Amino acid sequence: MYDYSYAEGVNFVMSNIKHYVEGIKNGEGYFGEQFRFSFLSVCTLIFHLVLAIIFFIFDCRLMCVIGSGSVLIYYLALVLSRKQKYEYALALSSIEVACFSVITTIAFGFDTGFYLYNLAIISIFFYFSIGWNFFKGSEVFNWIYSIAHFLVTIVCFVVGKLVVPWYDLSENKRMVFILINIAVAFVIEIGILFLLRWDTAYRNGTMTDKNSKLNEMANRDALTKLYNRRYMDRFLEEKLIGLNVDGKIFGLIMCDIDNFKRVNDTYGHESGDDVLVEIAKVFMDSLRGDDTVCRWGGEEFLIVVDGNKKVTADVAERIRTKINELVINTHGRTISVTMTFGVAESIPGYNIEKLVEIADENLYKGKQNGKNQVVC
Numbered sequence: 475m476y477d478y479s480y481a482e483g484v485n486f487v488m489s490n491i492k493h494y495v496e497g498i499k500n501g502e503g504y505f506g507e508q509f510r511f512s513f514l515s516v517c518t519l520i521f522h523l524v525l526a527i528i529f530f531i532f533d534c535r536l537m538c539v540i541g542s543g544s545v546l547i548y549y550l551a552l553v554l555s556r557k558q559k560y561e562y563a564l565a566l567s568s569i570e571v572a573c574f575s576v577i578t579t580i581a582f583g584f585d586t587g588f589y590l591y592n593l594a595i596i597s598i599f600f601y602f603s604i605g606w607n608f609f610k611g612s613e614v615f616n617w618i619y620s621i622a623h624f625l626v627t628i629v630c631f632v633v634g635k636l637v638v639p640w641y642d643l644s645e646n647k648r649m650v651f652i653l654i655n656i657a658v659a660f661v662i663e664i665g666i667l668f669l670l671r672w673d674t675a676y677r678n679g680t681m682t683d684k685n686s687k688l689n690e691m692a693n694r695d696a697l698t699k700l701y702n703r704r705y706m707d708r709f710l711e712e713k714l715i716g717l718n719v720d721g722k723i724f725g726l727i728m729c730d731i732d733n734f735k736r737v738n739d740t741y742g743h744e745s746g747d748d749v750l751v752e753i754a755k756v757f758m759d760s761l762r763g764d765d766t767v768c769r770w771g772g773e774e775f776l777i778v779v780d781g782n783k784k785v786t787a788d789v790a791e792r793i794r795t796k797i798n799e800l801v802i803n804t805h806g807r808t809i810s811v812t813m814t815f816g817v818a819e820s821i822p823g824y825n826i827e828k829l830v831e832i833a834d835e836n837l838y839k840g841k842q843n844g845k846n847q848v849v850c
Contacts, residue, residue: 510669511555511563514598518567519548521658528650534641537581544574564602568619571595572626576633581641584634586648587655592623592630594662601666604673697747698754701768706776709766710826713778717820725786727777728833729793729815732845734773741807748804749811753797760793776830783819783850790815790848798846812846 526541547570554563571591578588599616643651693705701709716722731737731753738746750773757767757775770776777793779786794815802809816837818829840849 508555508558511560512552515548515552515555519545519552522548532647540577544570572623575626575630579630579634580637581639582643582651583639584631586651589627589630590655590659592627594659596620596623597663597666601670695769698750698769700754700757701766703768703770706768709778714826717822723782724820725779725781725783726818726829726833727779727786727790727815728837729775729813730837731773732812732814737809737811741809745804745809749802749809752800752802756793756796756800760796765789783817786819787817787848787850790817794848814840814845815848816840817848817850
């Protein structure tokens, strides 16, 4: 057994944490609204517990009791959030912030900075309305909350000017409160900006994935999963541009299942669909990475091959041989089919319609001359 050193263990843990954080930052991970609200409630509960301890250390016993009451309020908000009663949890938290900032201003004075929580919480309201499905459509309430907390800030200022603080704090104790409150307000703002960025990255990533899937569905044949004619039309135009600009020769293979109507009439359309699916698999297994195939229509397929006529004919012959040897099991029966292939090579000055027409004419010749063959 390999003996991991302490340093290797720490590096392993730190690299995993870094990878996890990067994933969240890029929107790869996602936490639901209940988790996020519960997390915010727990963080606020812990912060008020720390404040209550500081009040006790500073011999501010009444404020210690009030701080303990705030801890209980955020515990209740946590319970409400777990029951998904977010509007009540938010209202309760908002009232606590307003009351706590006024009381602490009366107790310690305006310059200790407890009023800052009223300003910091405004960004939380708007984050909820932007990033959370539950609060979408409640912008009016967010403005009401925001204006109310702004007015509470004004009240704190007036109270700080008119009321003598309950506690005559030393300069060092006052500095502790100022630094804590500034730091917490800063962390709240940075945290909300991070969450907004994370939500945006996640939603953009989700939208990109959905658009990619929709685009893929629009370009694929529903039955065979091959490209459809709509995609191939655009692809052929790009290949023609490459031919005219860089001289990149390509070949076309128009192919058709021989006597496919007889398959449908004899075995049914479901068996016919099974034949199409199995042939599509042969195409995908037989083509090179740069070659492209689409279901052109019905039992007809079009293949684009990077290379001249000889290379294209070799590809067509390889596919023809595999299909000729293919045995398809469908609904308790075995079916064998053949295909005929018409090959054309790209010619500068010819448009796509003309090149497809040449391949189609060669396919028709193959049908007329006995089928199950490649015609160039």
